[in-house]
Amino acid sequence: MSLFQDLKLKRRKIDSRCSSDGESIADTSTSSPDVAGPASPSNRMDRSVPSPGLIISMDRMASSPECGSMTTDSGQDPNDVGEGVKVKEEMLDEPQPKDAIGTGYENGTVADNKTEPPSPSPSPSAVVTAALAAATAAAQQEQQQQRRESVVMTSPLSCVVKLPSTPPPPPSSSSLSPPLTWTTATSQTNPPPLRCYTPSSAANSMSMTQQYQQRRQSVVTSVSSAFWNAGTQTSPASTAPGNASVATAAAASVLSVCRINGVRPELIGGAGFATTGAVATCNTDMKPPAAIPPRTTRSAPTVIMGEAGGVRTMIWSSPPCTVEQSTSPASTGCGSVPSTVSTPYWSSAATWSSNTSSTSSPSPSPAAVSEESAAHLLLNLGVAAGHDVASVISHMPGLRPISGQLQQTSVAGSGSGGGSGGGNATSGGQQSFHVPLNMERLWAGDLSQLPVAATHQMHALNLTANTGPGWPMAGSNGDNKSAPVNTYHQMEEADEQEQPMVCMICDDRATGLHYGIITCEGCKGFFKRTVQNRRIYTCIAEGTCEITKAQRNRCQYCRFKKCIGQGMVLQAVREDRMPGGRNSGAVYNLYKVKYKKKRLPKNGQVKMEKSVTCTTASTMTTIKTENQDNNTSSMSTLVNGTILKTALTNPSEVVYLRQRLDNAVSSSRDRTFSIEATVNMIKNLMDCDEFQDIATLRNMEDLLEHNSDLSAKLMQIGDSIVYKLVQWTKRLPFYLELPVEVHTRLLTHKWHELLVLTTSAYQAIHGPQKIWNSNNMNGDRNEDSEFHQEVFQNLCILQNCLSSMMGKPITMDQLRQDVGVMVEKITHVTLMFRRVKLRMEEYVCLKVIIMLTQNNGNTTNELETIQERYTSCLKTYVEHTFPMQPNRLQDLLQRLPEIQSAASLLLESKMFYVPFLLNSTIRS
DNA sequence: CGTCAAGGCCAA
DNA sequence: TTGGCCTTGACG
Numbered sequence: 001m002s003l004f005q006d007l008k009l010k011r012r013k014i015d016s017r018c019s020s021d022g023e024s025i026a027d028t029s030t031s032s033p034d035v036a037g038p039a040s041p042s043n044r045m046d047r048s049v050p051s052p053g054l055i056i057s058m059d060r061m062a063s064s065p066e067c068g069s070m071t072t073d074s075g076q077d078p079n080d081v082g083e084g085v086k087v088k089e090e091m092l093d094e095p096q097p098k099d100a101i102g103t104g105y106e107n108g109t110v111a112d113n114k115t116e117p118p119s120p121s122p123s124p125s126a127v128v129t130a131a132l133a134a135a136t137a138a139a140q141q142e143q144q145q146q147r148r149e150s151v152v153m154t155s156p157l158s159c160v161v162k163l164p165s166t167p168p169p170p171p172s173s174s175s176l177s178p179p180l181t182w183t184t185a186t187s188q189t190n191p192p193p194l195r196c197y198t199p200s201s202a203a204n205s206m207s208m209t210q211q212y213q214q215r216r217q218s219v220v221t222s223v224s225s226a227f228w229n230a231g232t233q234t235s236p237a238s239t240a241p242g243n244a245s246v247a248t249a250a251a252a253s254v255l256s257v258c259r260i261n262g263v264r265p266e267l268i269g270g271a272g273f274a275t276t277g278a279v280a281t282c283n284t285d286m287k288p289p290a291a292i293p294p295r296t297t298r299s300a301p302t303v304i305m306g307e308a309g310g311v312r313t314m315i316w317s318s319p320p321c322t323v324e325q326s327t328s329p330a331s332t333g334c335g336s337v338p339s340t341v342s343t344p345y346w347s348s349a350a351t352w353s354s355n356t357s358s359t360s361s362p363s364p365s366p367a368a369v370s371e372e373s374a375a376h377l378l379l380n381l382g383v384a385a386g387h388d389v390a391s392v393i394s395h396m397p398g399l400r401p402i403s404g405q406l407q408q409t410s411v412a413g414s415g416s417g418g419g420s421g422g423g424n425a426t427s428g429g430q431q432s433f434h435v436p437l438n439m440e441r442l443w444a445g446d447l448s449q450l451p452v453a454a455t456h457q458m459h460a461l462n463l464t465a466n467t468g469p470g471w472p473m474a475g476s477n478g479d480n481k482s483a484p485v486n487t488y489h490q491m492e493e494a495d496e497q498e499q500p501m502v503c504m505i506c507d508d509r510a511t512g513l514h515y516g517i518i519t520c521e522g523c524k525g526f527f528k529r530t531v532q533n534r535r536i537y538t539c540i541a542e543g544t545c546e547i548t549k550a551q552r553n554r555c556q557y558c559r560f561k562k563c564i565g566q567g568m569v570l571q572a573v574r575e576d577r578m579p580g581g582r583n584s585g586a587v588y589n590l591y592k593v594k595y596k597k598k599r600l601p602k603n604g605q606v607k608m609e610k611s612v613t614c615t616t617a618s619t620m621t622t623i624k625t626e627n628q629d630n631n632t633s634s635m636s637t638l639v640n641g642t643i644l645k646t647a648l649t650n651p652s653e654v655v656y657l658r659q660r661l662d663n664a665v666s667s668s669r670d671r672t673f674s675i676e677a678t679v680n681m682i683k684n685l686m687d688c689d690e691f692q693d694i695a696t697l698r699n700m701e702d703l704l705e706h707n708s709d710l711s712a713k714l715m716q717i718g719d720s721i722v723y724k725l726v727q728w729t730k731r732l733p734f735y736l737e738l739p740v741e742v743h744t745r746l747l748t749h750k751w752h753e754l755l756v757l758t759t760s761a762y763q764a765i766h767g768p769q770k771i772w773n774s775n776n777m778n779g780d781r782n783e784d785s786e787f788h789q790e791v792f793q794n795l796c797i798l799q800n801c802l803s804s805m806m807g808k809p810i811t812m813d814q815l816r817q818d819v820g821v822m823v824e825k826i827t828h829v830t831l832m833f834r835r836v837k838l839r840m841e842e843y844v845c846l847k848v849i850i851m852l853t854q855n856n857g858n859t860t861n862e863l864e865t866i867q868e869r870y871t872s873c874l875k876t877y878v879e880h881t882f883p884m885q886p887n888r889l890q891d892l893l894q895r896l897p898e899i900q901s902a903a904s905l906l907l908e909s910k911m912f913y914v915p916f917l918l919n920s921t922i923r924s
Numbered sequence: 925c926g927t928c929a930a931g932g933c934c935a936a
Numbered sequence: 937t938t939g940g941c942c943t944t945g946a947c948g
Contacts, residue, residue, distance in 0.1 A: 511940090513929070522939045528931075529937080553938075572930080579931040580945030 504566045505559065508549040516569040516591040522552065527563045530556070531573040567591075571676075586677035678876040681733070685844035685870075688731030717914070725751055732848070734866050742863070750851045753903040755914075757850055760826055760899065761843040764833030791827045798823070819909050825902035829895050839881070842892055845874035850896050 501510040503520035514524035529535070537557035539545060545558035552559050564570075569590045572583055582588070729735060729743050738746075795815055802810045833843075852867035871893075878889045906914065 515929090520939085521941080524929095525939055526937090532931095556937095574930070577931060578945085579929095579943065581930065582928085582946045583930075 503549075505562050506547050506549045506552040508552075513591075514568075515563075515572040517567045519563075519568070520549075523559070523563065526552075526556075526559060527568050528573055530560050530563075531570055532577070535560075584674050584677050586674070586680045675876060675880045678873050678880070681870070681873045682841045682844060682877060684733045685848060686840055688728060688733070689840075689844050689847070721751070721755065721914075725754060734869075737866065738862055746851055746863075750853075752907050753850050753900050754847060756826055756829070756903040756906060757843070757847055757899050760829040760833055761838055761846070763830045764838050765840065765843070767830070767834070787824075787827060787831055790831060791824050794823050794827055795820070819905070822902055822905035822909060825898060825905065829898050829902065832891070832895055836885075836888065836891060838892075841877055841881075842874060845870050845877070846892060846896065849874070849893075850899060853896065853900075 501518060502508065503510045503523055504517045505519055505523040508520035508522060510518045511521050511524070512518065515527055519527070530537075535556070537555075537560055539555050539557035541555065541558075543558060543561065545551070545555035547555075547559050547562045569587060571587045571590060574583070725747055729747055735743070795812060798819065799810050799812055799815050802815070848870045849867055852863045852870075854863060874892070875889050878885070878892070882888045
């Protein structure tokens with residue numbers, strides 16, 4: 001008997017003994033987002049949905065200008081802050097994990113000037129760097145608290161609310177005019193630890209109180225926005241009725257009122273569509289561009305289930321093989337179509353939503369969902385999805401489960417019931433309400449669905465979260481040889497040869513692991529045929545048909561939905577239909593069930609216990625060590641034991657562990673990725689990249705028009721840049737693969753290179769294609785002309801912007817002297833990218849590569865490994881996509897030093913150039 | 925070489 | 937169309 005049989009048996013036995021499992025899960029649903037308080041241990045499963053306490057607190061923070069009033073709560077004297085340094089110390093004094101502070105913060109302070117790159121005007125770079133560090137520090141805290149799963153949700157907030165409520169005494173130095181604040185106000189003897197406390201701003205025309213309020217709010221903004229928005233789909237505003245973000249409302253609309261030709265869409269599977277747009281990033285504080293639509297990508301056959309006229313139907317989003325252009329690598333793999341947006345589900349859903357309001361829908365008219373309800377729904381998605389969503393929904397006017405009643409889950413499967421299906425909606429722990437699952441987001445790091453996923457994984461593992469004595473989890477050292485364990489062993493051995501494994505879909509006799517879960521031959525074949533032939537099923541009932549061995553053929557729709565819900569992986573069905581062999585690691589990573597491949601020995605239980613008996617606390621350390629030692633073996637170890645063990649000892653960590661495992665899987669050096677894996681990796685990168693967002697700064701008009709508040713505007717832009725970079729970092733697939741302090745260090749030292757690359761790439765990809773760019777006989781001279789024209793154009797734009805901003809003319813000579821070389825370098829890179837028709841796929845790889853490039857020789861194995869991974873990824877992509885351009889990869893990589901050089905000049909320049917250099921929208 | 929998870933075949 | 941059985945081929 002293989003291990004999955006073993007696991008199945010165990011689960012069944014434990015299920016029968018631990019019927020309270022579902023109750024314990026359901027308990028968490030009682031925690032309302034409206035109730036401030038520490039995160040419950042149950043909530044720890046969810047890495048993304050803020051704890052209720054967090055949400056409320058941040059809402060208060062964001063809405064109240066008197067955050068400082070909370071200082072009394074933490075015992076701080078509101079007046080006991082005279083300068084920014086004090087603030088920094090307070091922030092650092094927070095009872096947070098030491099490693100949550102990290103070196104990045106220190107690097108980010110101007111006080112630590114030795115860590116700053118040489119700059120004639122260090123303040124500007126330090127300004128952004130410090131803000132970056134501040135925001136990242138908050139992110140660190142968040143990540144730490146998430147990793148540690150300790151209830152320290154208030155810690156990041158404390159660092160904010162401890163900001164003094166009264167202004168610091170005016171600094172003695174500096175009486176510079178506002179426009180020069182950023183460039184020359186830096187006093188080497190009195191460096192601002194945070195850009196918000198730049199002493200020079202004392203010269204501003206506004207009162208010190210006003211300045212201070214502004215600065216404090218700015219800190220609040222930078223810290224809070226980076227914090228709350230990290231990987232969560234909700235915003236603090238979501239908790240404020242009437243103030244829910246557009247994104248939140250849009251997402252709620254997707255959940256509740258969208259129609260495709262009258263069909264309520266319901267994403268039930270596939271790599272799915274992923275949006276990194278509004279929902280994930282909308283921030284009322286930072287005001288990201290509202291005009292930018294949610295960027296949506298698609299990578300795998302995606303199935304949308306909906307209903308029309310009471311008939312459940314299933315729609316293949318689009319023929320996966322026809323999405324890609326002929327030049328795209330994905331043309332070889334339908335299972336992993338990348339990149340280009342094609343009929344995005346979520347964004348289209350928003351459109352549908354808006355259309356719904358103006359057109360009559362054949363389906364029952366969508367209930368008007370209040371924003372408050374929508375916010376509540378979103379807030380509860382992660383927490384309640386795996387529990388008792390119905391109870392949540394039932395309290396929301398206008399919201400109802402799809403089909404108007406509880407239905408078989410599409411996410412967490414049918415639980416212990418096996419073939420009990422959705423009819424039995426109240427069985428313990430069984431999810432009864434359909435919640436759209438965006439698996440791509442989940443795998444990309446958005447773990448807002450984590451409780452569900454964890455539950456799912458538990459089911460997939462055929463285990464329960466029960467960690468009671470009935471489960472042999474610590475037997476290796478002999479200290480767990482309790483009677484229950486022995487009893488269990490005996491029972492298990494006795495049952496082992498009696499009970500066959502059962503299909504997770506229909507409870508028929510299972511024959512093994514098929515497409516990610518344990519199924520029978522029938523369900524295996526059914527799933528394969530459905531995916532291969534892209535069949536469309538409908539359910540004449542309500543999409544809640546029970547799937548058992550006897551009834552499985554009665555409703556294909558519900559059968560397939562259950563397949564998806566139970567975790568069968570669409571991508572595992574091979575596009576090329578090649579028999580035998582193994583699927584790629586990328587596909588295998590999507591599997592819900594990972595188990596020991598080798599048969600257990602006769603006394604295998606003992607050995608297996610050895611592989612799963614580490615304590616949870618040592619899990620991360622174990623992984624890290626394994627990664628450092630040997631990727632292959634560590635992966636094997638992870639697959640074999642760690643996830644299983646974690647599932648046993650601490651189910652809330654399973655998904656996190658899976659992410660580590662996924663990273664480990666793809667961490668093998670010298671690995672040549674398949675094009676499918678490459679496409680998936682690139683797609684993940686693209687999903688987390690706010691390309692436009694970062695290359696098109698907003699509020700430029702404000703910056704140009706109101707020079708009285710210039711420093712504040714610049715600070716806001718700096719905040720925005722920092723915020724976006726931090727958010728990008730946190731969405732990176734390998735985010736959890738590196739310590740937070742490493743991320744901080746990388747951003748601190750690489751932000752300018754990232755911005756230059758982003759700007760150049762955006763200009764090349766989305767910028768105007770100059771007319772002199774084509775059809776000229778004299779190529780060299782034409783390129784030269786193009787270059788000089790573009791440089792001149794950029795300088796003119798810069799000149800106009802600066803003149804407008806500063807209220808006085810800026811001579812071109814002065815401009816050339818200051819930033820001429822830098823503009824030339826950036827322009828050169830841009831032109832090169834434009835000539836080679838740089839693709840987004842390449843850009844996102846270059847971005848990661850350049851960030852991980854260590855110029856000081858301090859390259860670590862981890863960074864190197866990740867960088868090599870994406871270099872290999874880029875190589876595969878380029879070779880596959882541009883087979884006729886053998887030098888393309890080299891050409892692209894050769895731009896990186898140029899970017900670094902330009903970025904270095906940017907760092908040395910006056911920082912008020914940055915917005916204009918980076919903002920692609922003001923060009924052309 | 926055994927294992928295992930793909931796809932294929934074909935009778936029902 | 938289903939599903940039991942077979943073949944295939946990567947992997948350890």
